[in-house]
Amino acid sequence: MPTGHTAERVAVDAVSNDGRESAGLYLDRIRRDVDTALARFMDEQLSESVDESLPPLAEVVSRFVTGGKRLRPMFCVCGWAAAGGDVATPAAFRVGAALELFHAFALIHDDVMDASYYRRGKPTVHRMLAMRNDVPNDGTSADRFGENAAILAGDVCLVWSDMLLHDSGVSPQRLSDSRRLINTMRTEIVAGQYLDIDTSENDNEAELSRAWRVVRYKTAAYTVTRPLQIGAALAGGDESLLRACDAYGCPLGEAFQLRDDLLGVFGRPSVTGKSALDDLRDGKRTVLVALARQRATPAQNEVLRSLHGDPELDEAGADRVREIFQETGARSAVEEMIVTRRELALDALEQAPVTEQARRALRELADSAAHREF
Amino acid sequence: MPTGHTAERVAVDAVSNDGRESAGLYLDRIRRDVDTALARFMDEQLSESVDESLPPLAEVVSRFVTGGKRLRPMFCVCGWAAAGGDVATPAAFRVGAALELFHAFALIHDDVMDASYYRRGKPTVHRMLAMRNDVPNDGTSADRFGENAAILAGDVCLVWSDMLLHDSGVSPQRLSDSRRLINTMRTEIVAGQYLDIDTSENDNEAELSRAWRVVRYKTAAYTVTRPLQIGAALAGGDESLLRACDAYGCPLGEAFQLRDDLLGVFGRPSVTGKSALDDLRDGKRTVLVALARQRATPAQNEVLRSLHGDPELDEAGADRVREIFQETGARSAVEEMIVTRRELALDALEQAPVTEQARRALRELADSAAHREF
Known part of the structure; x- marks a missing residue:
């Protein structure tokens, strides 16, 4: 075994073999190395805090970030590899971990806004904070404390994300060159969230166009x-590589979100880790829903209007809505869209000026968008 | 008039004269140039938004950031000048404006957490957003929309703050060197806010120590x-200058917060722009309150317990609490603390390795902490 063969080196070695299996290993290794970088950073925040008040937040965040599929870090490390970056250095995984902390910020605030109870099969951060022992146990004020503390937990995740990014080991010049892109991502997610909470009424056409915009900002990008x-x-990486990332990423990201929307309605809770009622009760305005509305008969639209977004919706009502998604052909249309988009992404990938190890990993990630059940 | 004598140049010219008046002019000019930089940036966000959904948030934020005393930008530009930085370049004011946007982030989230109605004599951001025309006008859901949109408005202010900082014109290396300090500030404010919302009970001693920690993170630092x-x-600036900033800033920041606490209870609303009942109704746990509790007789403590933090507190009740602040000597103790801290700050300033123009401006800022009525 050569010297310098650290844990971080293993990820790159795994892909020096050929074929799907080693590429699969590759993604697993990225995930593991990102997890390690993230855990190490969170341990630092727990032990070197600016004030003793922060550890309670750091603890909750630490527990929260142990979950998750690590999609963004995986794409990030693949992008790094695509540009010929050395994935044997810890910097790639630290940057990936920074994106995961950014994601934690977005999810924590999202869950406060949606008043969600569960995320990743566990209580949401605001609920974990509300259940803390030393909070007066009188319902409302504990809930309020949980929400307020979760706003702060989200805020500090955004700050930590920036700290980890800055301390990743990437040179100041490279970080500076990439900061516009990073801030664009940060702005886009806020735009997507705002579109998501804006409840102003639209006609069916506008509704579909808005659903696509949410897909674009909240997921594809x-x-x-x-x-x-x-x-x-x-x-x-240069401009042509960044354009290639978009040519692959835009259709694939749409495919991911469309799959997510289907799983939110038709998925098995034991696999997805969330109730298949939540999206329907929240009245989540997805492409699936907008398509169903467009294609529905007046009678079906009447049912959708009364059941979709009903916070008390039961399983029978949910089944009625699911039937309409089927009967209108909205579900199969979305399935087709996923297939088409995955193919578009794969075609773009074949043309893309990326390293072969990145191409292999990105091919596998594209497959998971079409087939995943989680 | 020499060429290159732009609007931004004027600030430095104003201090080439001597005496208080020109120094006062100097602070006014910083404020004006920061306002200009901020307004220009916000106009860009309104016109070059990543999505049409962002302008509503940008509009509300634009209106919100037109208010404020600009204390942080003023200290920031003074720090820049103290290190011998050229205050004739726009970079100093852009950096100051970036801090003001960071402050907007902190205030907007703070107001959501406190469910505050007014800020700077105007409705808070979450209330402005709740009152938007196209929101369904049924009370609860409008309020909820306002809070959610304000969480996002705060988030985007933090992102914009970073964008403006990055595009300020400061070199990548300098920005990189300063980023640890910037992220420390960002973390400290979250720690301070968390201390502020954490309602767990303490004895009087712990209460006073906690009140001081809030002062330290939320204001002094x-x-x-x-x-x-x-x-x-x-x-x-080098390490010795950064230490000098702390030697001056720590006592002065404490003086500012102590003054703020007094104004929150004894100030005239027409001058402070906020009700003199809010802090008392919120049960804000200030050094003033902690001191009063420590010094109060059992009977006085009984009154404080029942009235301080009562959301329905009326003027008569508030007067009763104010009397206790007087009778216990807590008010005059806080007044003395302000005087002592201002003197400590001024002494430190005389020793500090800063430029003369910075020393003059910082002296004037220290005076305003002791005397201000706003």
Whole structure:
């Protein structure tokens, strides 16, 4: 075994073999190395805090970030590798971990806004904070404390994300060159969230166009394109590579979100880790829903209007809504869209000026968007 | 008039004269040039937004940031000048404006957490957003929309603050060197806010120590020391200057917060722009309150327990609480603390390795902490 063969080196060695299996290993290794970087950073925040008040927040955040699929870090490290960046250095994984902390910021605030109870099969951060022992146990004020503390937990995740990014080991010049892209991602997610909470009424046409915009900002750009581009830019990728990231990332990111929307309604809770009622009760305005509305008969639209977004919706009502998604052909249309988009992404990937190890990993990530059940 | 004599140049010319009046002019000019930089940046966000959903948030934020005393930008530009930085370049004011946007982030979230109605004599951001025309006008959901949108408005202010900082014109290396300090400030404000919302009970001793910690993070560091140090570091100031910023900033920042606490209880609303009942109704746990509790007779403590933090407190009740602050000597103790701290700050300033123009401006800022009525 050569010297310098550290834990971080292993990820790159795994792909020096050929074929799907070693590429699969590759993604697993990215995930593991990102987890390690993230855990190490959170331990530092727990032990070197500016004030003794922060550890309670750091603890909750630490527990929260142990979950998650690590999609954004994986795309980010792939972008880094695509630009020929050395994935044997810890910097790639630290940058990936920084994106995961950014994601924690977005999710924590999102859950406060949606008043969600569960995330990743566990209580949401605001609920964990509300249940803290030393909070007066009189319902409302504990809930309020939980929400307020979660706003702060989200805020500090955004700050920590920036700290980790800055301390990643990437040169100041590279970080500076990539900061516009990073801030664009940060702005886009806020725009997507705002679109999501804005409840002003639209006609069916506008509703579909808005649903697509949410997909674009909240997922396509945020989950795939931007992490890829940020990884690529931090490793010195040029404009043509950044465009290729978009050509692959945009359709693939859409495919991911469309899959997510289907899973939110038709997925098995034991697999997805969340109730298949939540999206329907929240009245989440997805492309699936907008398509169903457009295609529905007046009678079906009447049912959708009364059941979709009903916070008390039961399983029978949910089944009625699911039937309409089927009967209108909205579900199969979305399934087709996923297939088409995955193919578009794969075609773009074949043309892309990326390293072969990155191409292999990105191919596998594209497959998971079409087939995933989680 | 020499060429290159732009609007930004004027600020430095004003201090080439002597005496208080020109120094006063100097602070006014900093304020004006920061306002200009901030307004220009916000106009860009309104016109070059990543999505049409952002302008509503940008509009509300634009209106919100037109208010404020600009204390942090003023300290920041003074820090810049203290390090010998050229205050004739726009970079100093852009950095100051970036701190003001950071402050907007902190205030907007703070107001959501406190469910405050007014800020700077106007409705708070979450209330402005709740009152937007196209929101369904049924009370609860409008309020909820306002809070959620304000969480996002705060988030985007933090992102914009970073964008403006990055595009300020300061070199990547300087920005990189200063980023640890910037992220420390960002973390400290979260720690201070968390201390502020944590309602767990303490004995009187612990209560006083906690009140001081809130003062330290929420104001002393955040309003004075960190902005000064950030300005100094961005202009290339060394470690000894950063320590001097702390020696001056720490007592002065405490004086500012103590003054603020007094104004929150004894100030005239027409001058402070906020009700003199809010702090008392919120049960704000200030040094003033902690001192009064420590010194109060059992009977007085009984009154404080029942009235301080009562959301329905009326003027008669508030007067009763104010009397206890007087009778216990807590008010005059706080007044004395302000005087002592201002003197400590001024002594430190005389020793500090700063430029003369910075010393003059910082002297004037110290005076305003002791005398201000706003």
